[in-house]
Amino acid sequence: xxxxxxxxxxxxxxxxxxxxxxxxxxxxxxxxxxxxxxxxxxxxxxxxxxxxxxxxxxxxxxxxxxxxxxxxxxxxxxxxxxxxxxxxxxxxxxxxxxxxxxxxxxxxxxxxxxxxxxxxxxxxxxxxxxxxxxxxxxxxxxxxxxxxxxxxxxxxxxxxxxxxxxxxxxxxxxxxxxxxxxxxxxxxxxxxxxxxxxxxxxxxxxxxxxxxxxxxxxxxxxxxxxxxxxxxxxxxxxxxxxxxxxxxxxxxxxxxxxxxxxxxxxxxxxxxxxxxxxxxxxxxxxxxxxxxxxxxxxxxxxxxxxxx
Amino acid sequence: xxxxxxxxxxxxxxxxxxxxxxxxxxxxxxxxxxxxxxxxxxxxxxxxxxxxxxxxxxxxxxxxxxxxxxxxxxxxxxxxxxxxxxxxxxxxxxxxxxxxxxxxxxxxxxxxxxxxxxxxxxxxxxxxxxxxxxxxxxxxxxxxxxxxxxxxxxxxxxxxxxxxxxxxxxxxxxxxxxxxxxxxxxxxxxxxxxxxxxxxxxxxxxxxxxxxxxxxxxxxxxxxxxxxxxxxxxxxxxxxxxxxxxxxxxxxxxxxxxxxxxxxxxxxxxxxxxxxxxxxxxxxxxxxxxxxxxxxxxxxxxxxxxxx
Numbered sequence: 001x002x003x004x005x006x007x008x009x010x011x012x013x014x015x016x017x018x019x020x021x022x023x024x025x026x027x028x029x030x031x032x033x034x035x036x037x038x039x040x041x042x043x044x045x046x047x048x049x050x051x052x053x054x055x056x057x058x059x060x061x062x063x064x065x066x067x068x069x070x071x072x073x074x075x076x077x078x079x080x081x082x083x084x085x086x087x088x089x090x091x092x093x094x095x096x097x098x099x100x101x102x103x104x105x106x107x108x109x110x111x112x113x114x115x116x117x118x119x120x121x122x123x124x125x126x127x128x129x130x131x132x133x134x135x136x137x138x139x140x141x142x143x144x145x146x147x148x149x150x151x152x153x154x155x156x157x158x159x160x161x162x163x164x165x166x167x168x169x170x171x172x173x174x175x176x177x178x179x180x181x182x183x184x185x186x187x188x189x190x191x192x193x194x195x196x197x198x199x200x201x202x203x204x205x206x207x208x209x210x211x212x213x214x215x216x217x218x219x220x221x222x223x224x225x226x227x228x229x230x231x232x233x234x235x236x237x238x239x240x241x242x243x244x245x246x247x248x249x250x251x252x253x254x255x256x257x258x259x260x261x262x263x264x265x266x267x268x269x270x271x272x273x274x275x276x277x278x279x280x281x282x283x284x285x286x287x288x289x290x291x292x293x294x295x296x297x298x299x300x301x302x303x304x305x306x307x308x
Numbered sequence: 309x310x311x312x313x314x315x316x317x318x319x320x321x322x323x324x325x326x327x328x329x330x331x332x333x334x335x336x337x338x339x340x341x342x343x344x345x346x347x348x349x350x351x352x353x354x355x356x357x358x359x360x361x362x363x364x365x366x367x368x369x370x371x372x373x374x375x376x377x378x379x380x381x382x383x384x385x386x387x388x389x390x391x392x393x394x395x396x397x398x399x400x401x402x403x404x405x406x407x408x409x410x411x412x413x414x415x416x417x418x419x420x421x422x423x424x425x426x427x428x429x430x431x432x433x434x435x436x437x438x439x440x441x442x443x444x445x446x447x448x449x450x451x452x453x454x455x456x457x458x459x460x461x462x463x464x465x466x467x468x469x470x471x472x473x474x475x476x477x478x479x480x481x482x483x484x485x486x487x488x489x490x491x492x493x494x495x496x497x498x499x500x501x502x503x504x505x506x507x508x509x510x511x512x513x514x515x516x517x518x519x520x521x522x523x524x525x526x527x528x529x530x531x532x533x534x535x536x537x538x539x540x541x542x543x544x545x546x547x548x549x550x551x552x553x554x555x556x557x558x559x560x561x562x563x564x565x566x567x568x569x570x571x572x573x574x575x576x577x578x579x580x581x582x583x584x585x586x587x588x589x590x591x592x593x594x595x596x597x598x599x600x601x602x603x604x605x606x607x608x609x610x611x612x613x614x615x616x
Contacts, residue, residue, distance in 0.1 A: 025410040062370035102333045
């Protein structure tokens with residue numbers, strides 16, 4: 001089982017409107033709602049590929065009920081931990097020209113001990129744990145460190161996709177793989193060269209740093225070397241979906257082979273191909289499996305230094 | 309009891325943000341949620357004034373559960389009719405400068421026969437029925453006419469606040485009082501003079517037409533004459549709140565005296581004073597009762613023609 005821990009799940013609401021004009025009343029044409037949050041998207045991609053996956057997330061309030069039902073409709077196995085704070089919403093307003101404006105509510109939870117206990121129980125059969133998304137209010141100091149330590153104590157590797165202080169905590173807790181994008185990487189390192197920054201963090205923390213660079217694919221720094229992987233054609237489309245699919249690919253590689261990052265070429269190729277298959281669909285968490293198969297052959301992986 | 313029928317209730321969500329920039333991800337600072345919909349606001353104003361009130365509305369989905377709990381928190385007596393369609397939301401985005409952008413989801417219901425039956429039962433002890441807001445999808449053709457006919461068959465007068473085709477239907481069904489604003493009035497009559505348009509509709513349909521004119525107060529045309537009522541100072545602030553408080557005042561007048569509009573001066577004075585007390589509070593449905601008492605003396609009511 002791949003365990004996906006989503007501390008900041010959401011109901012993702014999409015409003016289609018003609019035009020979003022400030023200071024006016026705007027009639028919404030159509031409304032779509034679905035379970036969201038980065039780790040939920042990762043779990044959906046893995047589930048769509050036929051992987052066994054288990055989602056753990058806090059849920060509260062009416063939006064929490066809605067999340068529970070939404071996950072059941074998707075057939076996504078989950079252990080949801082009751083929280084006294086409402087599951088948040090995100091509202092994305094898409095106008096007739098396709099421009100998207102996303103409003104993100106703050107996330108909060110109040111059930112940390114129960115969540116940690118649920119993760120501990122769920123680790124028994126896990127091959128890898130994914131931690132994706134921001135840390136909500138209500139996670140205690142060093143909470144992420146506790147989660148990672150719990151996994152490592154059971155020999156389960158951890159893939160983390162977060163940013164800012166949480167990304168630094170993930171590195172210090174020795175997450176096995178971290179996946180920042182170029183902006184998130186720049187925030188925690190000096191300079192703007194993703195390859196150099198990833199290399200520096202990998203050396204400092206002895207971990208795998210996979211930096212996503214949008215249309216240019218990824219740079220991956222491992223203790224053994226640095227690689228880049230580029231899609232056959234420039235990626236354009238849904239960046240959230242692409243990032244979450246990339247994380248799904250990295251976790252899947254580790255789940256199938258604990259030593260996947262000793263020789264990471266095939267895992268990187270597969271993860272970038274998943275990104276390619278996700279970036280063109282409008283909904284994060286959806287992957288076009290035939291597009292994935294097509295994309296696999298087109299990804300070019302190249303050693304930049306090290307063992308190659 | 310004053311019966312408030314809300315066919316298009318909502319959960320009104322308010323997002324406070326720094327700036328709303330198109331095409332970006334905007335972090336929401338604070339989120340506020342409360343029961344909404346015009347007739348809900350009217351019922352809240354009446355409840356705040358100590359009137360006995362009963363709200364009838366369709367509710368569905370998780371937002372319907374939220375509406376039910378919100379009304380219970382407010383202590384607002386209600387009979388909620390289960391609908392298979394979700395209660396809608398409105399999302400108002402208020403930026404740091406106070407500019408408000410409101411996104412209104414489409415409203416729908418699928419429980420018309422049960423709703424009509426609930427209204428019929430609730431009319432037994434009603435002194436007046438208020439119909440406020442738009443007609444959702446799922447209301448059958450001539451549905452508003454049926455509601456009004458049901459009330460009239462029991463001798464209960466009807467105050468309607470709606471617009472467009474529904475306003476015309478309310479007039480044709482001989483609602484006792486209709487309350488369009490100047491724009492809504494212009495849409496169903498010729499010319500842009502509210503007093504002339506209200507007079508014309510009152511003559512044609514034999515009903516009371518109270519046209520709200522924003523900062524200028526109101527014009528009321530009854531079968532006996534035409535009046536205007538102006539607040540002491542120009543109104544500025546929350547127009548939704550002001551309109552719903554005005555309707556509450558008109559309904560209250562009728563509830564206390566079935567012949568209130570034979571000599572409408574005091575009812576108009578009280579209704580405009582309620583508007584004044586509502587327009588300065590940010591939340592529709594809230595009224596500052598001491599501001600109401602202060603405003604009463606300042607409202608000037610003047611006959612424009614007729615019996616005076």
